[in-house]
Amino acid sequence: MIYIFHGNDSNQSYTAYSETLKKYQNYEKYHENNKSFNPDTFDRFLNTPSLFSEPKAIIIDNFFSIPKAAFDKAISLLNSHSEFGYLFWQDKKIEAAKLKLFSKAEIKSFTLPELLFSCLNSISPKNQKNFLEKYQALLNSMPFELALFWFKNTLRRQLTTYSKFSPENLKRSYLHLIELDNAIKNGTLHQPKEYALEHVILTLINSST
Numbered sequence: 679m680i681y682i683f684h685g686n687d688s689n690q691s692y693t694a695y696s697e698t699l700k701k702y703q704n705y706e707k708y709h710e711n712n713k714s715f716n717p718d719t720f721d722r723f724l725n726t727p728s729l730f731s732e733p734k735a736i737i738i739d740n741f742f743s744i745p746k747a748a749f750d751k752a753i754s755l756l757n758s759h760s761e762f763g764y765l766f767w768q769d770k771k772i773e774a775a776k777l778k779l780f781s782k783a784e785i786k787s788f789t790l791p792e793l794l795f796s797c798l799n800s801i802s803p804k805n806q807k808n809f810l811e812k813y814q815a816l817l818n819s820m821p822f823e824l825a826l827f828w829f830k831n832t833l834r835r836q837l838t839t840y841s842k843f844s845p846e847n848l849k850r851s852y853l854h855l856i857e858l859d860n861a862i863k864n865g866t867l868h869q870p871k872e873y874a875l876e877h878v879i880l881t882l883i884n885s886s887t
Contacts (some may be wrong), residue, residue: 680763680766680780680782680784681695681766682768682770682772683698683765683767683768683788684768684785684787685771685788685789687790687826689764691767691786692769694788698765702735702763704749705733705734706740706826707736708724708736709724709738710737710738710739711738712741713729715738715741715744715752717755720755723735723736727761735763735767736763736764736765737764737765738765740767741768742766742772742776787840790828793815793816793819794820794825797809797813801832802883805883807883809880822871822872823862826855826875828854832853833851833855833882836862837849847882847885848882849877854878854881855878858874858875859865861874
């Protein structure tokens with residue numbers, strides 16, 4: 679059986695992937711990622727009998743990011759050994775063309791709500807009203823911790839790329855989000871976490887650029 683986990687909600691996909699891995703505790707495993715994968719080692723694993731006659735499981739993180747030559751060889755090898763178990767996790771959405779190579783696979787896709795990206799895109803100067811509308815709707819549609827993760831990720835990315843905000847204000851807000859996250863985890867936050875996050879972002883939105 680082949681299991682494929684992918685989608686832009688990498689946290690949820692990895693959680694589901696990790697749960698499925700527990701089913702293979704008694705298997706002889708080949709577990710690599712796209713950077714450590716070696717087609718020759720993979721070949722030997724597939725074609726070498728198990729020492730204790732255990733079933734085999736092939737587990738590869740970001741399998742679909744393996745360089746094309748190695749990827750094509752891996753596809754050829756696994757097609758020759760369909761009797762084994764295969765688990766692939768990708769930290770993003772996989773192209774439809776590549777998924778078609780696995781017509782018999784059980785494919786599990788995890789997608790973030792469009793509202794999240796709409797809310798993140800509304801973080802722009804003097805856009806308080808639009809942001810607040812989307813932020814309130816977002817809190818009703820996904821876990822707060824996941825929303826906070828994406829807010830931090832968005833500000834961190836803007837620190838190294840283009841941003842409509844000044845570097846000083848952006849960095850200050852990003853550090854405040856880190857402090858907020860730590861306070862929540864340590865139990866030292868003395869106000870509603872939803873309000874605290876809203877305050878940090880509104881301060882940034884209303885700051886001078």
